[in-house]
Amino acid sequence: MRLPGQKISAAVICFLLLCFVPKLWAEALLDAKAIMEHSYNRDDGKDCAFTLEMVLVDKAGGKRVRELAIYSKDYDELIKTLIVFKSPADIEGTKFLSWENKGADDTQYLFLPALNRSRRIVSTQKKLQFVNTDFTYEDMQRRCPDKDTHSLVKEEAYNGRMCYVVESIPVEKENSQYSKRVSWLDRESFVVVMTEFFNKKGKLSKRFSVEALEKRQDIWTSMRTRMQDLDAKHETLLNIIEVKYNQGIGDEVFSQRMLEER
């Protein structure tokens, strides 16, 4: 015969579970999104100018080295970016200009020295490789946290730094070439120090990792990064040679004029 207290106890437990588990689960969700929003909105300067070395490494270990400059400037919530390739000769003078637009696709231009003019390019073809690197155009663009559903998987150390591990699944599947991302975010800086990209079939296909994270002008900067295409066994290394923040870069830098001027 069941004692009255046991029935009440079971009901109370069920009631408590119904009340608090969703709340706990919601708190975990909220934290994950808050983490991603904190990363998205972290201080990365009002503007920045990088000089980078890009190394493309094929599966045989063969290397192709490029030098490029990247300029970026915040316009409230939007960003404009200019990328200029300085070497080698077959790509020298190629420039890429991107303007984020609120509620619309990015406006992008590509300047090819052989054409001596800039050309509008399609920003919605996110799967395309960016100038034969392991980065696609989607990888190059900032991704607003609202486009994914995030969940905090765990916390663990990566390269000696404690990280939040957040799983992000696109809200609209067609909005991304990936079925999900798992990102490691450094707890101190909220910089993404590693991301695993899973293809539409759910298989781990690419991995992005930060190998050197330093403060420059009091801003956390990924000085050395690696993007690996695990299927093709090819990787792209980016080494920042020089970085300057908050230099007051003029608006004219992010114009078609800058693309076409010698």
Add this chain to the structure above:
Amino acid sequence: MKQKFLRVIMVSLFFLSDAALFSSSAQAIMWEKKAEFFSRAYQEAEEDNAYEDAQAYDSRLRMENKVGFAEDLVMILNADVRYENFQWGRTDDDFDIVLREAFLGVRKENYSFSVGRQIVTWGKLDNVVIVDQVSPQSYRWFVLYDKEERKEPELMVKYNYYADTFELEAIYLPFFEPSQVSYFGPGWSTFGRLQQAVADSTAYTASQKNTVSQIRIEETEDLSNKRIKDSEGGIRLRTKMSDVDVSFYYFNFHNRMPTLQEATANGNVVKAFLFVPTDAMLATLDALNPTAEDSTLYKKHDRLNMVGFDFETVVKQCGVRGEVGLFFDMPYLQSDFAYTRKNTAMAGIGIDYTASNNAYMNLQFVETIIMDYEPLFSQEQYSHEITLELTKHFFRGKVLCSIEGDYRISYSDWMLNPEIRYIFNNGFEAAFGRFAERDIVYLECKLPF
């Protein structure tokens, strides 16, 4: 030849040397220099006649300098050392150093100003000339090189004003520079080695040979002298309408391509023979017993006015662009080879698409409409042309395969150029390709340093 060679060496040394050798204040000067060695060897795959070039070689050392005297003052100075060789049983070759771009530019926040020899690119279509009329082109190698490679710099003053919502570009060219078109001789000259072929043949009389040998094509005396009254000017207004980039153009200029104008009535028969070189036509011409004046044709570069516009945007997964030009009093040859002028409209539209595997496709359609039409020599009232480009990189950009094609629907003539290009890690490139029209195979090497 020896003096020319020494001149080449001296100028090359100047362009390739260190800036510090020439300036005590070199620290204040930013001097970027680069050079590129380029060489193409052509082989005719199929012999069509004994007077075409069985082999040809085109080699070039291009030296480019950009000197920054201050943050807003820059000088561009480029030169080519070029060697061309045509082989057709004999050898025709030429060796020279050519100053290309040489201009001084001032760059301010809201405007820029440049003066000197420079190249201008207008329009949105690739390898098609509608509104892109400013820079003359060298057709010495016909269309074996792309439009931008064919362009020749010319002396001009260029002013650009940059406002928030628009850009205005104004150009003034004090003198006229025509496009370089060869009429007789090696390579891709319009009438090839017609005169040589007639002279060598045993099928023609001495009179006929003399008639052909005295044919001359010359610049008009007026335009061969640089005169301010031949100066040209144009403007471009560039802006954005919604998500569409648009530009509007006006250009007053001399037609870069010459029209052959006769000095006498018999000159029309000379033209008829050159464009339709048959035995019957030669007999007709010879029967006229033409004088030297009859046999001299002049390259006429009529002054034209052009208005036009271009646009570029993105629609779905494609880039879409186009341009329209309206030319007033464009010159043509009538069916009897007399000279006439007609208003002409040209319009083109192009679509770009890049597939998910990074294969790139570019398709363009161009239409030309001659107004108030009357029968013309080799020009239809409505003429249509399609161009196509397909490219794909392999091995992460080490190998580039491409095919370019041009089909003039109205005249049933076409050009096809497949090419495979390998890009070495140090930037050296080697390419192998073929032009199907005239069946030419070529090998190209390019080394930057």
